[in-house]
Amino acid sequence: MDNYVVEVKGVNKVYGKTIKTVALHNLNLGFKTGSFNAIIGESGSGKSTLLNILGTLDRPTKGDVIINGISTKNMTKGRLSDLRNETLGFVFQFHYLLPEFTALENVLMPYRIANGKADKKSRDRAREILNLVGLEKVENNLATNMSGGQQQRTAIARALMNQPKIILADEPTGNLDSQTTDSIYQLFRKINQELGTTFIVITHDRRVAEKADRIVEILDGRISLDIVK
């Protein structure tokens, strides 16, 4: 048994009831702890569906998702929520920051969902992470008063707040210019190396994918390529 932090076993995903569209075909895939993985593929290939299933946001039609060695098949919605809160960090193409809150408050959000109140220790940690992503100067800005790059970096900082084992990122730089893109991937790599966080990143930028430890290509809901460097 390999040392997988997250694994899908025989996962099928079918959309629609009358007209059935199969998004994923009997997928078996595992990701090692501390690895940096890229998932590539055309639009509509099923890569986002896979990521959402990995992140327990979506449930597979058939098969199982095992996170940290625990099957998620029979977990209740509440238990899945707790699992996401403790183990997973999400970064999407859109930042999804709460515009009513400042950068610091947004970063603290996952902690507060679990613990209610933010203590001094958690605040210090949030500041530390903002420092890591280079946003210490705008920590008290409302999410709406930041540039696109700053917003995305805040979203990354938020994903790191609860020290997750896995970061799932779906085209995290899709809306950013190439310079910002580079700095974000450098940041990902830095976090991966310093904190040992597992990264699973969807991208269609081959240049980005080439820097990963492993590249998985999805085509029509099947794995068409799996390269481990």
Next chain:
Amino acid sequence: MKLAFEIALRFLKSSKGQTTLIVLGIAIGVSVQIFIGSLITGLQKSLVDKTVGSAPQITVSPQEDGAYILDSQAEAKTINAANPEEIKNLVAVTQGPAILNTSDESATILLRGFDWEAAQGIYKISDRIIKGALATNDNEIIMGEDLSKKLSLSVGDTIELITPARKTGKFLITGIFDLQVKSLNESWILSNDRAVQTFLETGEGVSQIEMQVNDVFAADEVAGDIKKRLNDDALVVTNWKEENAALLSGLSGQTASSLMIQVFVMISVVLGIASVLAISVVQKSKQIGILKAMGMHNPKASLVFLLQGFLLGVLGAFVGVGLGISLSWSFSTFVTNPDGSSLVPFFIDWSFIGISAGIAVAASTLAALIPAIRVSRLDPMEVIKNG
């Protein structure tokens, strides 16, 4: 709870225009409720006060016509003991019909005698004397304004009264009163108890014992207490409510219609809040989606919206109470009778206002239930998929 409260507060703050509109909606609803409620209650209070405020509300009299209550002091004590907290202004009245003769006219009148001091509670005679003074000696009377005008009599004149038993007596008019009820002003002739008892030859007996109660609407219950306490079939206890059934049914009709108005105002407020919060769920679906993706449980996400409803309710009720009270005050201050007195007296019932505010808060929270259920059904996937 604290996080949900903070998010609710931020959501409300972030869309100030929308929040102001709902708060104003609730506030107007609450203020209309308070205004109409206070208006109706004030109106009813003043109406009841005008009708029975200066009249006996409970009367104890002998069953048999022309009979008298012999030991009125003992009976009065028993009556008072029946419900000492409610009963007030007890007065024993000796009365009988008589014919008043002047040199060229005659009229049928009711001669009533009571202890001036005791009668002050109900009739406030000394305040209502418009000419002359109270009749304190035997063979002195005071008469109503209308009667004195009709018969062209005034203070200092002497009249002759004839009882049904054909006893005659001469009386000096010492004063003219105005009880502000024409029928009484036309027919009543008043004197002190001793004078009337002597003239009507009742001895120590009195015709009836009259009284008022603190809560006029409890008059029937108090009358029941008295009847039980007296336990005397020779005495009849009547109260104003049974004699004013038409007025009472008018009042309860008014109460029912005001209640209907209030209910419909509340329903429209609830619908308003529910619809605005439903829109807000759509507006905030991204935030809710990501909060859920980050691990917020469904009940907590719903709580954010319930708390928004609650906060809106509290804020709206607060503003509404202020608005309602100032509306009622302006109405009673600026809408006046020709003589300058207010058409409807300013009346504040804090418990009613408290209930209105409480209902508004409860209704607002309840209105947020539908959006809250929508929130709990919102799938974070939908938000993330559609960007």
